[in-house]
């Protein structure tokens with residue numbers, strides 16, 4: 001039997017991903033050692049391999065078949081636009097993609113003014129403003145602390161993830177519009193879905209019972 005390889009997202013989603021896999025009897029003790037610099041882990045008994053990668057790289061590994069299965073946020077799936085199957089909503093990592101800014105920016109969203117939109121998600125922002133709202137905007141790509149942009153005058157609004165809303169609150173910003181709800185998803189390589197259908201279907205079935 002060949003190894004089935006999982007690409008898991010580092011950071012926020014990692015602990016919940018491991019807890020979910022543990023519930024269906026898939027464990028990888030080695031992976032819990034936070035001090036380890038080891039990148040790939042094997043469960044010999046179940047013929048599984050796991051590695052942790054940066055979120056945006058997970059769909060890349062899965063599209064190319066370097067991983068059969070990926071666990072990644074819906075935001076990353078939308079942003080990366082890779083060819084893969086999204087097979088399951090895992091429920092955890094729930095948050096929302098929103099257009100945010102100071103209350104005073106609200107009227108700009110329903111005008112034909114050319115506003116600036118700062119975001120870590122330029123493709124999601126483009127799709128929302130161009131295809132859904134038919135509003136021409138200037139997209140400015142940032143890599144973090146997006147909420148700074150409207151405060152210091154880099155942009156009028158931002159497109160970013162909102163979970164508890166505390167980052168917005170503490171910086172005097174509001175949700176102005178919701179783009180879409182988000183959560184962690186399981187994605188599968190298109191060839192693996194055919195070649196390893198039995199094992200992958202069983203995995204999906206087992207996961208359905210615990211989430």
Ligand SMILES: Nc1ncnc2c1ncn2[C@@H]1O[C@H](COP(=O)(O)OP(=O)(O)OP(=O)(O)O)[C@@H](O)[C@H]1O
Nearest residue numbers: 010011012013055073074075076093094095161163
């Ligand atoms: N409050 C939140 N902020 C950001 N991502 C969240 C939040 N809640 C859930 N998520 C999910 O977790 C994933 C990101 O986890 P991660 O810890 O890698 O965050 P990141 O800030 O995008 O990464 P990095 O710190 O490496 O830039 C997102 O893709 C999203 O689906």
Ligand SMILES: O=P(O)(O)OC[C@H]1O[C@H](OP(=O)(O)OP(=O)(O)O)[C@H](O)[C@@H]1O
Nearest residue numbers: 144145146160161162163164165166167
């Ligand atoms: O609604 P909240 O619960 O406050 O969560 C949302 C915040 O968390 C994320 O940032 P992150 O902590 O990943 O830092 P970053 O801005 O450097 O990416 C996101 O980009 C928001 O800023």
